[in-house]
Amino acid sequence: MSLLKIDVLTLFPEMVDGYFKASMLGRAVENGILEIALHNIRDWSTDKHRRTDDAPFGGGAGMVMKPEPVFAAINAVAKPDSTVIYLCPDGELLTQKMSSELAQSKHLVLLSGHYEGIDERIRQTLVTREVSIGDYVLTNGTIAAAVLVDAVARYVPGVLGEEKSLTQDSFTGNLLSFPQYTRPVEYLGMRVPDVLLSGNHAEIERWREEQRRERTRLRRPDLLKQFSQSQQQ
Numbered sequence: 001m002s003l004l005k006i007d008v009l010t011l012f013p014e015m016v017d018g019y020f021k022a023s024m025l026g027r028a029v030e031n032g033i034l035e036i037a038l039h040n041i042r043d044w045s046t047d048k049h050r051r052t053d054d055a056p057f058g059g060g061a062g063m064v065m066k067p068e069p070v071f072a073a074i075n076a077v078a079k080p081d082s083t084v085i086y087l088c089p090d091g092e093l094l095t096q097k098m099s100s101e102l103a104q105s106k107h108l109v110l111l112s113g114h115y116e117g118i119d120e121r122i123r124q125t126l127v128t129r130e131v132s133i134g135d136y137v138l139t140n141g142t143i144a145a146a147v148l149v150d151a152v153a154r155y156v157p158g159v160l161g162e163e164k165s166l167t168q169d170s171f172t173g174n175l176l177s178f179p180q181y182t183r184p185v186e187y188l189g190m191r192v193p194d195v196l197l198s199g200n201h202a203e204i205e206r207w208r209e210e211q212r213r214e215r216t217r218l219r220r221p222d223l224l225k226q227f228s229q230s231q232q233q
């Protein structure tokens, strides 16, 4: 059995099918560490035209996803202890911390909205968490679901080749990551910092930590505030 199963409910499974088959996610699925199933919500429409949307009550532009096919889809895949996440711009912001917490789950059901949104009664009853991937509006939540899967999967043991690579990621401990270099030592007149060639691991660690703080101070002072607070605790 896989460590984490994720069911994705969307009207456009083809948008992300290739994404889940490629690279690290594809390998994790092949190795049975992760199980990802894509479902088309339209398959649960009983309407003779297989409609999944309708005009909003009260008027206004755009269409709203009908409750019946979404209820049927969620009820078909969710179990009592599943976390059902609706991807939407007005959800809680996805963070590295949230990703690591969600990776502890056994089963996630991701519902991606389309059009102007989904009937509020779905959110009131079946959805247990609402998540946004950033303060901007996408045409639908399918890519957002793929982003969440990717960020969460990195915390499932065995998905990344080297477990260690998680601890120095950007956002771990509220700091950004440090600069990386590879061969050649000199390229277009730019040299790799001497400390990285020194072989002195303690020095290298110190330099990297300094670089993380400096980058965070320049680029994300908001994060540095959280970092300082966590150091004082």
Ligand code: ADE
Residues within 6 Å of the ligand: 087, 088, 089, 113, 131, 132, 133, 134, 135, 136, 137, 138, 139, 140, 141, 144
């Ligand atoms: N659907 C549309 N925009 C979104 C966003 N920013 N995050 C998650 N789902 C979305």
